[in-house]
Amino acid sequence: MRRSRIKAFLVASTKSFFKDKGSVFWVIAWPIILVLMSAYVFIPPSAGSPMTMKLGIVNHDASRSPFNGSSLISVLSNVKYNGTRLFEIKVYKAEEDMLADLDKGKLDAGIIIPSGFGRNLTLGTALLKAYVGGKSIYSIQVNRGILESFLCGFAREIGLRKANIALNYISGAPSNWTHPSQFNATFKEFVYRFMVGLVEPINTTLVEKAPKALTERPRILGWYVLGAVGMMMLYSGFSLGATAIVEEKEKGRLERILSTPSTPADLLAGKMLSGLLILLLSSIVIILSGLAVQAEVRWNPLRPADLLVLLHFLLLGVMTISMGFLLSLVSKTTKGAGNLAVGLGLLLSFTAGIWFPKEWMPGALRMLADVFPPTWSLDAIRDIVVYRVGIGDVALLTVESLAATLILFLLGVEAYRRVIRRYVEA
C-alpha cells in the first residue's frame, strides 16, 4: 500500500463528491435543514419555558363576600410557574360561547363560576364546574393535571385561612378536655393543628429533579443536532460504502485504476479515508449550524471523556461505511445502491434511536435501537457532550462499539472483495 495511491483516491473521491450537487445536498443541506427545523419548528424558542394554558371563565357570581368569583379570576390571572403565567384568561359572558371555543380548540380549559360562589366559599363548600380540553390525549392529560393541581392548591389555601378564622371563635378548652399525651400543646394549638390536618392531611414536599438536558432548550437542541449528525452519518456512510465500487465500474474507472500499480487494498483504504473525511467535514458543518441556533454541544479537549467523542465519531463512520460495503453486495447500479442506502439510512434513523429518543419507541423498535451498533456510539457521544458523563459511564459502550466496529469492518472488507471480484479478476 503506497501513501501516494491512497492520497490519490482520498483527494479525487472527496473533490468529486463535493462537486456533485446531489451529494452536497444530502451531507450538508439536508442536515442543516433538519437542525433549523428542530430549532424553529420542533423545538421553537418558546420550548423549555413552562406552558401557559388558555383558560375561559364564565363568572355568574355577584356575591359581596371577601373572596368571590372576581377574586378567583384575579388569582388565576396572576399565578405563575417558574416566572411564567400559568393561565391566559378569557372571560366569557355566555357559557355556550366558551364551550364553542373549547370545541374549536381555542381554549385548553374552561371554568364556570356559579352564582353564590363567594358566599358558599365563605360559609361552606363552593361549587365550581371545569371543562378540560386539548388537542391530543397527551395535552388533555397535561391540562387536567395543571388545572386540578391549581384548584387543589387553591382549595388548601382557602381551607387554611378558614381554619385560622375559625380559631378566633375558640375561647377556651371544654371541661371534659384532657391533654393528649402525644402533644405538648394547649387546647387552642391542638384544635388548630387538627383543623390544618383536615384541610391538608398530607403535606408533600415536591422537588423537581429532571435531567437538565431534557428540560433546557439548548440541550434539547444539542441532542437533536447530534441526531442530525447521526442521521447524516447513517445514510451518507451507507451510500459511500454501497456506491464505492459500483460507481467506479459504471464510470469506467475501475478497470483503468486496477491496471495501474494500485491494488484493491489501496482503493479500499482511499475510499474509506475519503468517506471518513466527508463524514467528518459534514459533521463539523452540522454542529456549527447547531451552535448557530444556540444548541448546546459541549466539548472540551482537556476533559478526558471528551476525547472519546472523537473515537466514537471515527467508529460511527467506519461502521456505517462498512455497512455500506455490505449493501453493495445487493446493488448492481450506482442509482440502486444510492437509493437503497439513503432509504435504509433514513428508516433506521427514525426507528433505531438516532433521531427520536429510543425511550419514545414501542418495545420492538426500542429493541432494534438497543442492538444497532451505530446507536451505541451515538449514545456515547450524547452521553458525553449533552449529559456530561465521565469515562466510566461510557466505558462499556465504548468497548461494545469498538468490538462491533471491528466485526462490521471485517465483514465490510469481505463484501468489498466479493464486489471487486464481480467486476475484475485481478
Place this chain on the structure above:
Amino acid sequence: MLLEARDLWKSFGGRPALRGVELSIKDKGIVSLLGPNGAGKSTFMKIAAGILRPERGSILVMGRDPRDPEARSLIAYCPQEPGLFDELNSWDNLMFYARLYSLPEQKAREKARILLEELGILDHASKPVGKLSGGMRKKLGLAIAMLAEPPLYLLDEPTTGMDPGSRRDVWRILREIKADGGAVLLATHYMDEADELSDTVYIMDKGRIVASGKPEKLKERYGPPSVVEIMFRRVPSQSSVEDALRGLEHTWSEGKLRVSVERPEKVVPRLVEQLYSLGADIGSVRIVKPTLEDVFLKLTGRRLETSEEK
C-alpha cells in the same frame, strides 16, 4: 520480450472470446490488433493489463504476470472508456493517475502541462471533463496513459469517435511514443489506422489471430495483386452490376466499387465496357494498391465494416 501471449483462451458465459491467441511484442514500435467489434481485442487488452485472467495459456509482460503490481507499473492501459472523474478538471484527473503511478507531484504537473498542450486540451484543462467533447475526453485518456512513460502502452480503440483532425493528432503522438523508444499495442477496427501506424499487425476475428506480420507483407501475401476502384456518378442497378462482376472478388464502400484483379490491364477495359453497356455513368477508374481491408476480406470472407455491423 515486452509482451508474450501463448495460447490464450477466454470465454464469457460459455461464449468464447479468445481462442488460442498468440501474440508477442519484442521491441519498441507500434503493433496493431486489427479486427471488427467483438473480435476479442478488448478481452485480450484486459488480460494484458492484468484485469482479466485467461482460462488457458500464459501471458507475460516483461517476464512478469500482468496481475503483479510491479508488472502493471511497466504498462499504461487506456481502455475504450477513458476512466475519468467527470466532475473534476483535466489537471485533477491527470494528477489522480500520476499518484497511482507514484510519480513525483512536480514532475507529474510539468509532464501533464506538456501533454495537455500537445493534445490541444490545455485551454480547456480547467473545465470539468464531463463538459468536454468525446474526442477531448479520449485525448485526455491518452494523456493519462502517457504520464508515466512506461515501456509498453496498451491502447484500446483510442481514436474511436474522434474527428479526422483529432485522429491525426493521436497518430502523431503515437509516432512520438515510438520515436521515444516506447512500444504500443493498438487495438483498432480502423484499417487505415493500422495500415498507417503499424510496424506489425495482428488480424483478429472471432477470438482468433487469423494472420500477423508487417502490413506490406500481409498485403503481399493475402491481398490481390491489384485493386480497381471505380467511382460512379450513377449506378443503373446494383443487381445488374453484380451480374457483370460475377467471378470477381469485389466490395462496395461509400459509392465506390473495389474489384480485386490479377491483371488489371486485361480486366479493366472489359469491365468498363460492360458497365457502360448496362447504363452506368462512371466518374473515375483507378488502379490502387490493396489495403488491409482487402487482406481481412480475403482471410475472413467479410469486410471489416460489415463485420462491425453484425
